Amino acid sequence: MNREPNNTLATLMADAGATNKGLARRVREVAKRHAVHVGTTHVSVQRWLDGGGIQPQTAGFLAEALSEKLPRKVTAADLGFPGTTTTPTSTGTAYATSLAEALGALDALTQRRPVDGPPAEPFMIQAEMDSAVLSWFVARPDGLILDKPGARRVGMRDVAAIRAAGDAFMRLDFQFGGGHGHKALRVYFREEVLPLLSASFSAKVGASLYDAATDIAQLLAWTAYDTGDHALANRYMLSTLRLTQVTGDRMMGARILTNMSHQANYLGQAPLAVRLARASVEGGRGQATPRAMALFSCHEARALSTAHDHKGAAHAMNEAERFFERAESVTDPEWLSYMDEAELVGEFCHCFRDLKQGREAVLFAERAVALTDPKYARTLGFCRMVLAQSQLLNGELEAAADTASQAVEGGDALQSARFQRYVADFQREISGHTGIPAVEQFNEQVREAMARLDDE
Template identity: 45%
Template sequence: MPNLVLAEAMRRADCSNKGLASRVQLVAQEEGVTLRCTHVDVKRWLEGVQPRPATAKFIAEALSRKAGVGFSLEDIGMGGVLTPTTLERGLEYADAVPEVGSRLLGLTRRDLVDDPLAVEAVVVPSAWTQPLLTWLLSRPEPLSAGSGAQVNVGESDVWAVRMTTQLFMKLDFQFGGGHARAALAQYYVRDVSPLLEGKFTESVGRELFSAAAEVAQLLGWTAYDLGRHGLAQRYMIQALRLAQAAGDRMLGGRLLGNMSHQANYLGNFQQAIQLARAAQEGSKGIASGTTMASFLAMEARAHAGNGDDAACSRVLHEAEKLFERRDVAHDPEWIGYFDDAELAGEGAHCFRDLRKPLIAQEFVGRCLELTDPVYARTLAFIRLVQAATYVHQGEPCQAAVLATEAVELAGSLKSMRYLRYVSDLCTDLKGYHGNREVESFRELVASKYQSIA
């Protein structure tokens, strides 16, 4: 059915199809969202096709600016695409701790049924600001068990949550975020969520909220790896609030570091820098040497993405010095993955992004030599980084050979981030047609990954 309401709104705003498309793109860009939009999309909206919730909001804002009056979603015939409260509130930093549990429960339930609105939810860059500031300025808060709670929670329950999370974390490293995600979400719903409403002492409660934050962190991280970016952002914001309630500053820093990682991946470099610095400032004097080095590495990655060679090199050097002096006895269990190989991998990514292939290759060699074969995703990433450095040196044959090995060794890795590495390399190799090794690599990618081909 044609959207006559939208047509009337466009008439009132004196806006053509092409004009609306360009204005919607501009609004989206201001929100940090890359949106491909043409007059063809506008024609479809006028024919009755409903866009995604975020896009509908961009349309309303674009028409409001053009007309000089406010248009609501109802005013453009798109009131039915409002984002569910569950997803909107997931971007908010809760005042009361019980709200966090209900928000996470709502997110996981939508996640489990692959709700399109949750799966396709977009990242809202401005939503990182409030959690960052609130966490930095937070003070210890009392924890009280739910009134009338039926479940008694003890130390053994918390220990079970931590051990189970470690198992899921190992699966993520080895097989990618898409492996066993449903089982992880189900575990949160059935086993972790009820504990948050149970009876516990304050000391047990803090440990419980810390353990639950680790589960939520992993839900967010695996969603990020799978390309569900809006969902990942919401999980991590709620996980940060749990870490704050637990008084776990190191874990809070880790979550801000993860947010920085995602912001950098999505091209929001300045916010990635701020998030990484917040992780450092908010856990100063508390974080172990290893965890602080990881936060510095995230800042270095963001500087590299931003093209700031001097800042990247300075911060990365600081991370290396801190890492050399670390005492692993002070490390939490969850930072065990951040070893010499991981730090070298961060350096390799930095200098790949800065287009300094020779320096990047030094870090790549160290990473490949030291990485445990169980970290299949890490090895796939670093091999593709290595291939990219050869493209940057004008050696497409060597790049294609290395990339072919990476794809063959990746096996059944379920990671959208990995696919982006492959896709980016294919883009880098576009200028080398007719090269036998390059063409062979393209054929391999086309046969394995139809979404890229």
Template identity: 45%
Template sequence: MIAKARAFVEVRMSRMPNMALAHAMRRADCSNSGLASRVRQIAIEDGVSLSCTHVDVKRWLDGVRPRHATARFIAEALSRKAGVTFTLDDIGLAGVVTPETLEATLAHGGGISDAGSRLLALTRRDLADDPVALQSVVVPDAWGESLISWLLARPEPLQIRQNARPSVGKWDVHAIRATTELFANMGFQFGGGHARSALIQYYNREVVPMLGGKFTEPVGRALYAAAAEITELVAWTAYDLGRHGLAQRYFLQGLRLAQASGDRMMGGLLLADMSHQANYLGRYDQAIQLARAAQEGCKGVATATPMALFYAMEARAHAGNGDEAACVRALNEAEKHFSRRDADNDPSWVSYFDAAELASEGAHCYRDLKKPSQALEFVGQAVDLCDPMYVRTLAFDRLVQAASYVHMNEPSQAATVALEAINLAGPLKSERYLRYIRDLKADLLGRECEEQVAAFNALVADRYPSLNS
């Protein structure tokens, strides 16, 4: 028997209109009356009779929350109308964010609409500074599952939606790429924390909705590739701020977008990024696997520079593992590929990986292997060749140089170089940068009697009080 119930029961009043619901209704091209009718029908299918009208819909849009069951009917109604999946989070009717809903962003499978829904939900939590999202942890198994899925993937048909919104053209794709370049350059100069909220706002409001839009197949492929590229940047900014679980989830969804676009090199880049993150977190074996997956999946497809990058990531992971022989082999492969590079044939996103960047990777390798002479040789090349625009990279290189002087038992020289690095960095918003400082501070413990070391400690105490504990 069909149960009787009111469609609308006010649970609590919100101070703000439900913009997410309004956006979802526009995307589904659904009016207030149309949504009310569809909700009533879906409720009947569920054995419930709801007296739902356009008035109820207006109240939901104004910020009044329906019962949880009714919210599910709303999400289902909009999903059917639009032909894409809307979650409760997508329509602004989720309750407390739960770890279970967050973990959906670890998934690599499903259609491209699933990836869009995951990203929309994730960016909303990101923008709201939701601690569950910001403090989420890395799930190592997700790396292995994603690299296997990507390696075994086959070309997939592009779903064309004739009645979808918004309508996307090639100029929209150009705009995404130009915006990505702008924010990437700011990251190089000021760190991942600089203007990140503006980047996420743009990504959430402009880029993600396009994934479910209307476009031709060529535009759709280009759109997914451009979306993968800006997703990679969003992930990097989270990584640079030390929000590792959040970064991993963006990287994984970016890989799904790259797969849908058919851009194998972009997929390889995202795997290399995940290798970099795994290495940073001390998961060296997984970092090796991710870098090798990038190499294998891009053989015969990638130009020389991305391949050099992929081998450099493998070398970094071997160095972290203390395997000098394997590190040298991978670094040699990186140099061989790099020697054959033709920048004119490279994708634009790899332009940063120049001779200075390759030398910087070598310096990091030998620092981790505690081979200071070799590390200093590579650092010298990296600093001499580096474009001054790359402030973050130069600061990293200088701090690698400082660590190498510690390994040579020259604490005063190490502190002198570190002071230069700090003055160079300025207001750099990067947790990775702070880790270099923190590690060097620990390396110089017991050397406080040295004048330069004391000056370094004093500057760190003044500039970065969070590192004093």
């Protein structure tokens, strides 16, 4: 049967400057944001252009992908496919009732690959998150089962090896994005870390072992989040939160809640992000160091800024500053070493940007860029993109485009799906300014950079 070419889709792609390969990648990214796996390739796109059909859910992802590249919203019905109006659905999980259940969930998660598709449970449902947080708040420590007869004996040398591996993977994450090391980290955690959690150890070794394992597990969650696999990240976060209950590590648990707030905020779920951030602040109060409390308060400010609560955000930023002033008064765990002045200022520039306070946003973003160590390539990329958006708020179009070009120029941060979204958001914001040399140069630079990623 002869099929008519989908000229409508072809026109939209031309307007968006999208290639078959580039559009396929964007559809996959959108699907990941909704915690759904799709196998869209450049061949799929060509089939659609040739008049082939499309699944309704995939059409929704396709419309969202094109909307991000165009100055107008595209719906599934606008794509030239008949009867495609279904919107995407999302997925999530629940808090484990026992340590054995949490370890089993982590083992299953480390065996999951993107091609396996998303988990079946609902994702980021507020009632389920609230239930998980309450369970963590009221739980007593499980306690460690010590000196198991007949089991492998774990020593501090094993714990030191896990910490060294975690440090290495953390450096990869900061410099190249979560996608660079997630697969290797997943295998390491499953093969080298999980077996030790059921082995034999002393009280001192067991406490250190669970601390190190929890740090690796949260990094697994973070790298999954950074690649855009939000359902997987959410499941890792909840399982990791459950691990903190073993030894009653309230500071690490509050850190996980902060990460969950960060993700909810990124996904546009501001009310949930606010509640999770406040839970981290209250959960850490009296248990966490001042530096950690500054981190937790920063993310409460971030969530409140997204919700456009100016008074609440200002209060949370003031709290963060007061905690940070006392940061040097105690010794912090190693995982908090990144929470320095540059990180604090970087969080604040996000807040001022979201509150549409352009002057303050530029001042704090400029300071964040100046203070951020280049080894934190992704963080530096974020700060530069926030500076560009803040300059745009102030009407400094050419300066904004130049700043954004500097952010993309390095290329390392582009490995992060989150950074790619910063870039796409900025492109939408400047999409009405055609014919401006700096804008055209930036858009061309992004096209070339993304093409290089597609070829890797």
